[in-house]
Amino acid sequence: MMKKTLFLLLVAFSFVYIGDAQECMDCHVSDMPIPSPVYPAINASFFGSHININTADAGLSSSDCTGCHYNVNTSSIPHGPVSTYTCEDCHQQGSALRVNNHLKNANISVNVQCYDCHSKTSSLFKYSASASAAHYGMNAGFGISPGEGYCAYCHQNSSTVYKDVMQNPNNILVGNHTSDITSIYPLHPAGSPNCTNCHGQDKLHGTNITRPLADSGFCNNCHLNDRIQKNKHAGKVECIRCHSEVPSDVHSIKYILPNGSYQGINATKCGSCHVSNFSFRLPFSAANCTSCHQGSGLIKFAQAPIIPTPVNHSTNPYSGALWNGSQPAYWSNASQQSSCDYCHGNTLHDPEALGKVENIRSGNMPNQGITSTSYWCANCHYSNGASGNYFYNAFSFYPVPPEIQNKTGITPAAANDGTSFFNHSLGEWSDKTCLQCHGNSSQLTTALFVHNVAAGGGGADCASCHDIKATGGPLDKRIDIAAFNNSVHYRLNRGGNSACWACHGNGAEPDGHPPEYKSPRKCSNDECHSLNQKYRAPMVYSHFKNASLNDNPGNAVNLNVTTGSICEECHANSVKTQGKNMRSTASHYALRELPDSINCIYCHLNKENSEKWGNATLIYKNRTSLVELDRERNKFSVKAGDFIDLGFRFRLKLLEISVVRGNAIIEILKDNVPVDRSLINIGNYTYEEYFTIDNSSVKLPAIVLNVTEIFKSENTSFIQFEGFRLKRVHAENNTISCYLCHVYARPEIRLRVIERVDRDKDDIFYTRELANFTNKKEYNETTALLILANITENDMYINIESGKRKAIFEGERWNISENFSLLLKAVNTESDEAFLQLQAGNLSYEDFVGRGEVFEYTPGINYTGYQSKNITIFSAKVSEIIQTKPKNMVVLEEVVALSPDIKKIMENETIEGYNAGWLWENSTLVAGRIPQNFHSPQIFGGRDGGGDCLSCHGTEGFVEKRIDSLGRHKTLNGGGNNACRACHGGEEGTKTHPVGYKTPRDCRSCHAATRDNYNAVYIGDEEHKNEKCEACHVPRSHDIIGFNMLPAVKDISLLKQGNRTIVKALAVAGYKMKIRGARYYIDTPEEKILMSPVDGIFDSQTEEVFAEIEISNMSPGKHVIYIESMERNDKWGIPASLAFTREGAVLRVENDKKLSYGTFPLLGILAAFLLRRLVQKK
Known part of the structure; x- marks a missing residue:
């Protein structure tokens, strides 16, 4: 028995004697003062339920006290320590009123002491809660009979004095399990259970109240007979785990939420729990199958089996309504739960959690390994007999699931996504067989498999299903593997099935179908051949759809030639085997060897070829589409009074700008002839002309301007506009003419990539390829241009290849390129060995080489700047060595010559128009006047002339009018x-x-x-x-x-007129030019004296001129007189001369005659006349 010992220090008064029996109250009527009050006085008038505990007298006596303080000796005062009975000593083991509940370790257990509650009934509090409860506590009957109200005094009373002793603070507001639903609808079948229904009826310490075990067995005392029977989920999940966060939640039942928390219903009307047809629904989203069985589940349900997230009974996005045909959808893909409901039904309160799936179980086991003897799939989708665990029972489900051979007759011929029905005529139909095509990941069990099913097919061996000779793939998804092996894509991504993974996936070996198996890569569209060359696909720059948006690597409008057709429209023409559609035909069967695409007029002049090859533009026909006046910067300004060229014979003149009206007057000229004058404002201006299209006259916009600015000030006036014009009709009918305007031409250069060094930005090392006889497409540009100048619109193939053999005579030096040559120094007498010397810049190499052997030079070149590497810069096979006259010779084949001058660019640069980012080791590129093909970066949208006249009309140009x-x-x-x-x-x-x-x-x-x-x-x-x-x-x-013609002087004569000596001559100018002057000098030109015209004015082509000569100071002897004439601009002719001799006062000319006094000779005039006739004839 537990005792509680009280240590009392009692002080004896002088008038108390030892051995006398005393009443306790004789002393305890007052406070005990020594040494200070350690125990308060007992107030008999407030003494509680324990008064008269031992006697029937009405007062408080020592016998009452000793009933609890059982070892006190009232004859010995003061007494020593006192032992006291506890509440439990009397009320659980003694004869006092029995306390059965609402105490520690009882059925209805509490965590407090008796005095925690009973001290609240005492009128005094002295010494301790225990003492106060024992001395002054009263029986807390509340004045209420046991029942619902009796319990509610504490448990449905927010102001109860007992709220601080409640184990759960919420126990002061305990609900009544049905949320008082009868207050809304009194006839509700749930009724209104109260405390006594579960706990019995008695006082709180009575034996008849109980705390039942809240397990499913107790719940089903009521719920087993519900309209919807409630059992343990899967036969093991207790109700309380889903409906109570803590045990007391059972009083106001709760529901577990998707995040693991709990929430109750605070119903205020029928609509709080029911929809219009009165079916039950919660006013919030509670946990469902996915909460516990997907992801990490919920902590309280760690044992729940986990299935894949998301659930996919097919990864096809239409899966819930893919093969249902005329039936309703199986489930909604917008709800994971709806797929659970379709297969399992509502099994939340069902001991068999598999639900409807149990109907197809047969001998299969849940979550078993995937074997050739498990038939979960077949039992639902294949209605033919098989042994073992096979048991078809798909009609347990509605709508009925698709049957793989359509033996039910309700599976449609095509799914809702257009997929054709595939009849699964297989050898056997075990889960292991299904897994081969429908497996979606590393699935080890049937449970993981059926909850993560791939949309049919898949696996690394594409050909095993999709070859036309295979049986696995749908008929419309098969290809001719044999034909594919001859196609251009055969070696893609290492070839074989890897080629399939490249286009239909990411190139890596897939577990099932590759990720893009229904949406393979496209030729252009930045996926393979433009910008993104993951598989080193050749990059295309022009002649594909939207090429003008491909700016390598940016996406800005450029001059690349854009087509209106997709790549496949042309490339499908090269195949013999047809695929499902044009795209698959080209991608699977396009041949390696395609027609030459360097003959522009083959497609652009020939209507039949145009239609066959992507509806190429026929350049000789009028077209209705417009093109920018300047595709690079389509913005123009023109000042008032000025002209601006619009191209193709048009130009614009800005006549005037009005400040008041804010408009302008423009004039459009064609061939310098005004064709339109208009008053324009900000906005659109259109000039139209009539054009003949398909034998009809159509009025079309020829020039369209978008005026963006009209500006006028004191200093200047101008307009700004964007411009467009009709595309040009081409009169040219020669491919060389096409190159002229549509090829960025330059002297031919061939480049080869030597190495690509992988860095943050790759370094690409390249050099010039000087010769390459192993390249089938190598040509001599000059010779090739002559060939191309004569091809017609019917020439599909053009051979411009140059010879692949080179003969060198003994002693001859073959100059392959500047500073790169090969010299045949000698041939031996047996004609089986030659001595060759190579000179490559400052490198020199010589060696003997026999017939059939290879002469090769591989020097170390430090092109990286930090390491020399061996690079073969020359290689040639000596195929023949010949003794002949006058000189011996060798014949070389397979010649490859590379410049030792290796250069570097970065991957983000361009070289000769090529994007360096997509150049790899041994990549070669050609730039020149002939594009490699019509995808070359050298081809652009064309130009109408331009500032560089000589690029077209110079000696290196292509046009007929070369200067x-x-x-x-x-x-x-x-x-x-x-x-x-x-x-x-x-x-x-x-x-x-x-x-x-x-x-x-x-x-x-x-x-x-x-x-x-x-x-x-x-x-x-x-x-x-x-x-x-x-x-x-x-x-x-x-x-x-x-001609640099100079005026001539003829018929010089010396005349004597009295005492005067006159010199005369005939001056003759160029054709229909005028003589502007004449002069003479004697002997030396130091002093030249002007002469005069005979008729007084220089105004004709021939002029008679004269001057007087002073001879008085002339020395005797021989002299020469010189006369020259001038046309204009001080341009004097070559002097004519006449020799004479002075003999005294007589002058004698060279022919021994004295001076003539006759008329002026006409010989000079005759000579000038004959010269003019000669020039006219010429």
Whole structure:
């Protein structure tokens, strides 16, 4: 028995004697003062339920005290320590009123002491809670009979004095299990259970109240007979685990939420729990199958089996409604739970959690290994007999699942995503067989498999199902593997099945179907052949759809040639085997050897070829589409009074801008003839013309301007606009002409990548390929151009390959390139060995080589800057050695020559228009005047002339109108292209032919003008200006001849007129030019004396001139008189001379005759006349 000992210090008074029996209250009526009050006085008037505990008298006596303080001796005062009975000593083991509940370790157990509650009934608190409860505590009957109200006094009372002793603070507001639903609808079948229904009816310490074990067995005392029977989930999950967070939650039942927390229903109306048809539904989202069985599940349910997330009974996005045909959908893909419900039904309160799946179980085991004797799949999808665990029972489900051979007759011919039905005529139908095509990951058990099923097929061996000779793949998803092995993609990604993974996946070996098996890569679209070359696919730059948006690597509009057709439309023409559609045909069967695509006119002039090859634009027909005036910067400005070229014979003149009206007057000229004058505002302006299209006359926009700015100030006025025009109709019918405007031409160069070093930004090392006889496409550009100049629109294949053999005579040096040559030094007498010497820059190598052997030079070259590497820069096979006359010779084959000058670029750079990022070891690229093919970066959208006239019309150009000499105009306007612009117009930066390029300035515009004449010789005041200049000065187009004709002097004579000596002569100018002066000198030119015209004025082509000679100071003897004449600009002719002798006062000419006194001879005039006739004839 437990005792509680009280240590009391009692003080005896002098009048108390030892041995006398005393009443306790004789002392305890007052506080005990020594040494200070250690125990308060007992107030008999407030003494509680324990009064008269031992006697029946009405007062408080020592017998009452000793009932609890059982070892006190009232005859010995003061007494020593006192032992006291506890509440449990009397009320659990003694004869006092029995306490059975609401105490520690009872059925209804509490965690507090008796005095924690009973001290609250005492009127006094002294010494301790225990003492106060024992002395002054009263029976807490609350004045209520046992029952619902009795319990509610503490457990449904927020102001109860007992709330601080509650184990769970929420126990002061305990619900009544059904949320008082009868207060909303009194006839509700749930009724209104109260405390007594579960706990019995008695006082709180009574024996008849109980705390039942809240297990499913107790719950089913009520719920087993529900309309929807409630059992343990899977036969093992107790109700309380889902419906109570703590045991007391059973009073106001709760529901577990998806995050593991709990929530109850606070129903205020029927709609709180019921939908319109009165079926039950929670007003919030509770946990469902996925909460416990997916991901990491819920902590309280760690033993729940976990299935894949998300659940996929097919990874096809249509899976819930893929093969249902005319039936309703099986489940909604928007809800994982709906797929659980379809297969299992509602098994939350079902002891058999598999639900409907149990109907197809047969001999199979849940979550078993996947074997050839497990038939979970077949029992649902295959309705033919098999042994072992096979048991088809798909009609347990609705809608009925698809049967793999359609023996039910309800499986549609095509799924809702268009997939054709595949009849699974297989050898056997075990789960292991299904896994081969429908496995989606590393699935080890049937449970993991059926909850993560791939959408049919898959696996690394694509050909085993999809070859036309295989049986696994659907008929419309099979290809001819034999034909594919001859296609251009055969070796893609190492070939075989790896080629399939490259286009239909990420290139890696897949577990099932590769990730993009239904949406394979496209040829362009930045996936393979433009920008993204994961498999080193050849990069295309032009002639594909949206090529103008491909800026390698940016996506800005450029001049690449864009087509309206996808790649496959052309490449499908190269195949013999047809696929499901054009794309699959081209990707699976396109051949390696395609038609040459360097003959532009094959597609662009021939209507039949155009239609066959992607509807190529027929360049000779009028078209309705517009193109920017300048595709690089389509923004123009023109000042008032100025012209601006619009291209293709059009130009615009801004006449005037109005400040008041904010508009402008423009004039459109075609071939320098005004064709339209309009008042324009900000916005659109269109000039239209009639065009013939398909034999009909159609009025179409020829020029469209979008005016963006009209500006006027005191200093300047201008407009700004964007411009568009109709695409040009081409009169050219020669492929070489196409190259002229659509190829970025340069002298031919071939480059080869030596090495690509992997870094943050790769270094790419390359060099020039000087010769390569092993390349089938190598050609001599000059020879090839001659061939291409003569091909027609019917030539599909053009052979421009150069020879693959080179003969060298003994002693001959083959100059392969600048500073790179091969010398045959000697041939031995047996004709079986040759001595060759290679000179490559500053490198030299020589060696003897026999017939059939290879002469090779591999020096170490430090092109990286930190390490020398051996690079073969020359290799040639000596195929023949011949003794012949006059010199022996060798014949070389398989020649490859590389420049030792190796250079570097970065992967983010371009080289000759090629994106260096997609160049790899041994990649070769060619730039020149002939594109490699029509995907070359050298091909662009074309130009209409431009500032670089000589690139087209110079000696290296392609056009028929090539200029090899400008003659006297070579230095005109600074020479070069500036000379062209002087006559044909335009400016250096112009993008098109200038407006007047077909009507250049004539000779008079310079030579008879005083302004803008480029300092030309002025003949505006000469009759010569009216003649046809080309007859004499332009023997060939543009080759201007300047005759440099000088005026001549004829018929010099000395005449004696009285005492005067006169010299006369006939001066003759060039054709229809004028003599402007004449002069003479005697013996030496130190002093030249002007002569005069006989008729008094220099104004004709021939002039008689004279002067008086002073001979008085002339020494005797021989002398010579010289006469020269001038046309203009101080340009004097070659002097003519006459020798004479002075003999006294007589002058004798050289022919021993004295001076003549006759008339002026006409011989000179006759000579000038004959010269003129000769020039005219020429």
